Amino acid sequence: MRQPVRVAVLISGAGSNMAALIDAAKADGERAGGASHEVVLVVSNRPDAGGLAIAASKGVTTLTIDHRPFGKDREAHERAVHDALILADVQVIALAGYMRILTPFLVRSWAGRMLNIHPSLLPLYPGLDTHARAIAAGDDEAGCTVHLVTDGVDEGPILGQARVPILAGDTAETLSERVRVAEHGLYPAMLGEFCKGR
Numbered sequence: 463m464r465q466p467v468r469v470a471v472l473i474s475g476a477g478s479n480m481a482a483l484i485d486a487a488k489a490d491g492e493r494a495g496g497a498s499h500e501v502v503l504v505v506s507n508r509p510d511a512g513g514l515a516i517a518a519s520k521g522v523t524t525l526t527i528d529h530r531p532f533g534k535d536r537e538a539h540e541r542a543v544h545d546a547l548i549l550a551d552v553q554v555i556a557l558a559g560y561m562r563i564l565t566p567f568l569v570r571s572w573a574g575r576m577l578n579i580h581p582s583l584l585p586l587y588p589g590l591d592t593h594a595r596a597i598a599a600g601d602d603e604a605g606c607t608v609h610l611v612t613d614g615v616d617e618g619p620i621l622g623q624a625r626v627p628i629l630a631g632d633t634a635e636t637l638s639e640r641v642r643v644a645e646h647g648l649y650p651a652m653l654g655e656f657c658k659g660r
Contacts (some may be wrong), residue, residue, distance in 0.1 A: 466491070467499040467657040470552040472543070472560040473506050477513015478642065479558035479579060479649050480504060484520050486650030499657035503550045505543060507562055523550070529562065540568040553660070556653055557611065569613055576611040577656060579649045581641050583607060583623055588616035593634040593641065603627050604637055606645045608652040621656060624648040 469487070471480045484501045491497035504517035507529040514524045525546055532539040544567075547555065557578040569576070582592035584607040596604045605625040610618040624644040628637060 466497045467660055468502045468551055468553045469499045469556055469653065469657070470503040470505060470547050470550065470554075471501055471517075471556045471558050473504060473511055473513040473558050474508050474561040475511055475513060475559045477504070477511065477516050477558065479645055480513050480556075481516050481520070482646040483556055483558065483650050483653060484517065484522055486654065488520075490654060498654050499554065501556075503547070503552060505546060507539070507543075507560070513559075536562070537565045537567045540565055544568060544571055554653075554657060556649070558649070563615070564611065566613055569611055572611070574610065577621065577653060578609055578611050578616075578618070579645055580607050580609065580616050581638070581645065583625065584609060584616055584620060591634070593637040597628060597632060597634065597637065601628055604641055606641055606648055608649055622648055622652040 471483055473480050487497050487500050491500065501522055504513065504522050504524045506514055506526050509526045509528055514526065517524050527539065527542050527546060529539045553575065555572050555576040557576065582596065583605045587595045593604060603625050605623055607623045608621045610621065612618040624647065626641050626644050
């Protein structure tokens with residue numbers, strides 16, 4: 463039986479998508495045939511990220527590499543992250559609310575092995591404020607996209623999407639809550655499929 467792909471999840475905040483990824487991988491591991499992957503490390507650039515305690519409670523190793531001591535040298539911070547990932551024998555990265563604009567160093571070092579989830583139906587609304595922008599445009603639906611990370615912001619090849627209707631009276635907050643539920647189903651499924659194909 464082949465060994466599960468070793469995945470690291472990078473977070474900056476509460477880590478709800480991270481928790482969904484960990485739980486799904488563990489559930490897969492309990493089924494016949496075993497899991498395609500396992501989350502072996504959670505890395506945060508913020509020491510106060512709530513997701514660190516959640517990951518630790520689920521038995522996953524956590525690590526904080528605070529970006530602030532590196533000042534404006536984003537690549538130096540990423541080199542420290544990269545070194546930690548290599549030390550942990552990580553094979554695939556899943557970004558889950560990692561609120562850093564990545565430099566070409568990290569993107570190219572992990573080209574084809576770094577996934578992200580974005581709260582819109584890309585190529586619509588890359589960047590921030592996706593839900594407010596979808597509502598303001600009068601769209602009938604919103605959703606989320608899992609994609610490979612490339613140099614362009616939210617421009618990488620799309621692996622999968624989930625659609626969520628925009629309801630009358632929706633605000634950015636109410637829509638965000640429903641899209642987040644969709645994210646928690648889509649991201650684990652896409653990461654699992656991606657790792658099975660490796």
